[in-house]
Amino acid sequence: MLRPTIEAASEALEIAQARRYAHSLTGPSRPRELLHVTLNGIGAYRRLPQDIVFGAEQVAATVRARPFDLVLDEVMSFSHPGEPQAFVISSRRENEALQDLRRQIQEGLYEAGLPYNLGGHLTPHMTLLYDRKTVLPEKLNRPVQWNIREFLLIHSIYGKSEHNVVGRWPLLG
Template identity: 45%
Template sequence: MNQMPLDFGDDKNGRGRRNESYASRHRLFFALCPSDAIEQQAAAIADDYRRAFSLSGRPRLTTLHVSIIWVGDYPKLPEDAVFAARQAGATVESAPIAITFDRTMSFRREGKARPLVLCGEGGRKALTRLHVQLGVGMHNAGLRHNIRRDFTPHMTLLYDRKTVPPTSLDTPVSWTASEFLLIHSVLGKTEYRIIDRWPLLG
């Protein structure tokens, strides 16, 4: 169960570099974002776990999302990569996705703070199809496809050095995603910029 999270810091398309400082790395990725009500529910869960396990990590409540696929990390965000990613996003055909995260767990990251995440099987097949569709679209647009066999949909609540054991939630976190987003973030900062968005219409 202790699977690795999507490590969007890997150099998978020859442009991003692991040894660049966070301050100089611009990240481009596709994601789903929860509603305000789900953010509040996630905030309550994060607070409960911080108290129960004496965690020091700060909740990532201003940037909650479900990552679908990583496009790349760059010293400066290149216009050609943004254009190609937009082309890939426009190829997707998917109905709204009903997501249910019914458990929490810590992912392993050797030598680094571990993500405490919400995860579950509800919506996993549809999210995996979206992951693959975007990967194929990226490949056709001239980007690396970045499709992962170990794709594990999750929402990261916080990072902490302590490991939290897998736990089932009394009240699952559930919502229906009606759109997906292309997001630009600067690593080390807690601000995301939505570059584009597409409805999930079926």
Template identity: 35%
Template sequence: MARPAQQPSFGGMFDSQPQYRLFFGLWPDALATKSLTRLMAQLCIDGTMPGRPVDADRLHLTLHHLGDFVDQIPPSLMPAAQAAASNVRMPPFEIAFDRIGGTRGQFLLRASDKLTALRDFRQALTTALIKTGLRRYVDPIFNPHVTLSYDFSDVPEMSIEPIGWIVREFFLIESLLGKHKHITRGDWPVQP
């Protein structure tokens, strides 16, 4: 099973923390972001969601985590990922999430539905990445979710009113780790 790329370790004092992450993702639209912000505020007031809520402009669903890197993103990775993305074809589709809960350090928004259209879209992106020579960056495991908070408390999963949006575009995002900053490195319409 392929795993997202990591720079090799030299052990001990030579290791550094990753500074950069590259991933494909989806941003919720404005209405869904507003609903998520309201939900997070209420969950904090109720004491249901521990930890600090994720900033509204950083709420996302990861499609493919391409890797964490110490010094820089490999120079050939970004253009190859952008080329792969330009070959993805699928009509816009709706996704909705209706479950919340926390485990292993994250408080998550999930779906009880199988999200078939989302999974089909991710498979189309996976195929494009492989055709572009990026198989080693493809992780076959996909558990769709939106992280609402980072905390180490377990919170049982519970139902909420569905929050969703129509996926009309997807993004290649560079995350500056530890700086709470995302930089869009490409966006593409979801189109037939």
């Protein structure tokens, strides 16, 4: 996953607050420390399997990418049938550096025999809140952007809004 800087996270939460009012959304904003952009999930487990963690750490250590800028310039809802919709800040701009980072991770997971989401195009997004209302795509006057200097492996405790950092790897090129 990619974690925003404190400044970028604060800007994103300001946007969430403004759009909550503009669209009559009632869901609470996600806590700043949980804001992130997912690159690839490796499964949902009751207990975190150490063999999968070890394998994912080995894959992460092989990734070679340079720091790059990520720009999120629109808000919208992502539908999940029967569940509240994710209200996200996202981008449909092509970001080759982001796609390459994701591809390296996915191919490494595949080659290691680990869970992966090979293929498909990534729409980078950060969930700001959940709500029952749908918000159609809307461009932002001022995008949220930051320089990506590392990626992280986290263990997300499902239903508890808790992320434990398992490992982090710098983007060095």
